[in-house]
Amino acid sequence: MNNKRNVNLVCLFKGLSVSPSTTELGGYVDVMLSEPYSLATAYLKAYAIKSNIVEKNYNIHLLNLKDDGKGTIDLVSYQNEFLSKILSNNPIAIGFSTYCWNIDTTLILIKKIKKIRPNIKIILGGKYALLEYLLRYPEIDFIIRGEGEIAFKTLLENHLNKINIKGISFKIQNRLIDGGEGDIVKDIDDIPSPFTENIIIPNQYNMMIELSRGCLNNCGYCNWNSNKSLRYHSKKRIKEEIMYAISRKVKHITIIDSAINYNIILLNRFSNIIKHSPKNQLTFSYNLRYEHIDDNQIKYLKEIPSFQVLVGLETINHKALNTSNRSQLNIPLFENSIRLISSYCSPLIGIILGLPNDNPNEFKKTLHFVENLNKRLNHKIGGVLVSLLQVFPNSLLFAQRDKYKIKTHKKGVPYIISNITWNRNQLRLIYSWLKNFSQKSSLKIKGIEGGWTIEKRR
Numbered sequence: 001m002n003n004k005r006n007v008n009l010v011c012l013f014k015g016l017s018v019s020p021s022t023t024e025l026g027g028y029v030d031v032m033l034s035e036p037y038s039l040a041t042a043y044l045k046a047y048a049i050k051s052n053i054v055e056k057n058y059n060i061h062l063l064n065l066k067d068d069g070k071g072t073i074d075l076v077s078y079q080n081e082f083l084s085k086i087l088s089n090n091p092i093a094i095g096f097s098t099y100c101w102n103i104d105t106t107l108i109l110i111k112k113i114k115k116i117r118p119n120i121k122i123i124l125g126g127k128y129a130l131l132e133y134l135l136r137y138p139e140i141d142f143i144i145r146g147e148g149e150i151a152f153k154t155l156l157e158n159h160l161n162k163i164n165i166k167g168i169s170f171k172i173q174n175r176l177i178d179g180g181e182g183d184i185v186k187d188i189d190d191i192p193s194p195f196t197e198n199i200i201i202p203n204q205y206n207m208m209i210e211l212s213r214g215c216l217n218n219c220g221y222c223n224w225n226s227n228k229s230l231r232y233h234s235k236k237r238i239k240e241e242i243m244y245a246i247s248r249k250v251k252h253i254t255i256i257d258s259a260i261n262y263n264i265i266l267l268n269r270f271s272n273i274i275k276h277s278p279k280n281q282l283t284f285s286y287n288l289r290y291e292h293i294d295d296n297q298i299k300y301l302k303e304i305p306s307f308q309v310l311v312g313l314e315t316i317n318h319k320a321l322n323t324s325n326r327s328q329l330n331i332p333l334f335e336n337s338i339r340l341i342s343s344y345c346s347p348l349i350g351i352i353l354g355l356p357n358d359n360p361n362e363f364k365k366t367l368h369f370v371e372n373l374n375k376r377l378n379h380k381i382g383g384v385l386v387s388l389l390q391v392f393p394n395s396l397l398f399a400q401r402d403k404y405k406i407k408t409h410k411k412g413v414p415y416i417i418s419n420i421t422w423n424r425n426q427l428r429l430i431y432s433w434l435k436n437f438s439q440k441s442s443l444k445i446k447g448i449e450g451g452w453t454i455e456k457r458r
Helices: 039-048 052-057 080-087 103-116 132-136 149-157 235-247 264-275 295-301 318-323 331-341 360-376 424-440 451-456
Strands: 005-013 058-066 093-098 121-126 142-144 168-172 175-177 207-209 252-255 283-288 306-314 348-353 383-388 416-418 445-449
Touching (some): 039 058, 039 093, 052 058, 058 080, 093 103, 103 121, 121 149, 132 168, 149 168, 235 264, 264 295, 295 331, 306 331, 348 360, 383 451
Parallel strands (some): 121 142, 207 252, 252 283, 283 306
16 A cells, blocks of 8 residues: 655746747746746655655655746746646645746745645745745745755655754744755765656757756856855766657757856766767757857867857946946957857857946947957857846845845846836837847847836836
8 A cells, every 4th residue: 555645846837828830949948848847846856755765755746837828928827727736636745946937826826725725734945935935924834945955855854844954944833943055965966867767758849957056156136056166967977868868859958057168077078978979869058158168168069069059248338247246358258259159159149138337328339249249250140139137036136226226027037127227218218229220230139038028118
């Protein structure tokens, strides 16, 4: 007789109201395609079931639920079907992986779940698992902050009891017990691959892998991770996942590292795996840091079939870079790096609209800089991805939002509304200018992420 109890790990996604006529890949592949999934919850399960205690006592189920795609862009709309799917196997605990696009609907669901089944334990993790929610929502039993693998496994090993566990915060009566951020898995090979373990079965276009975990930077608008270190997967692990992808005839993989070229040894390792793999149709989307590009790196990068390569410029405005806690731009080095990268692909350049201490004229200078560089490189740049500034909780700019008079959308993705150097009208005007620029310039504007929020304000 199976006496295991069910634990559901849930992530809510924005659905597609219509199927795209062409497959759009690259950044945010998990929310853009018709079969989205959370790699985060898959890692939690893969790590937790290594424990004999967890394996003996629990069945962990992954639920990746998407709405009908008819609600607001970048914000998951509540669906009645969510509740029945989440509660259908009578779970004793439900963990929600939270992001900016699903936190509001997640909180609605939590309230409804507790009304129907008050004894179910509710766990909140992910980027929007904020400590304040424990105080505002009595329905939440536990918050996991930081990397969750060790904390989640330990919580299950202790049978969901409210005891002191690093990374686990909870309330006893009205007293908050803050567990801080969880310990990190120092050797990320210790987290089994959710692909080779058959925890996730991706389609041909939406596989995501890590070569490394972490980020060395501390950009003011980002909350990527608090542990400013990089940990690397072994050659064996990377090869296993690539061979898995080939065996399943996967055609595209998004590498979700902050950048794949911080470490020349890792880049060489990955390049060699791809070079010596059996014949396949794999292509990759990934980020590069321009500061590290040189001839040696290009030699390895040329072995990686590239679908989309993104290089973050953000702005050439020194004051805005300083405000955003980014290193000052080395223009000759950046230009040479783009020239080298253009020898094997057509890179996309990322720039940010709405940075504090940037302004319309300086933003135009950044775009014209890329336009002129593209002309000098015989139009080898693939285009520009413009992103409306997003200011995330626990980021430096979020902490300085009063200083820079930052106003962002309170629901969904925290896109900028205004700040000390950008008012609403200026953003509207520059958005119109951008659309006009894209029609006249030889430099392609591949997208204006968040532009719909500006248009909506008209």
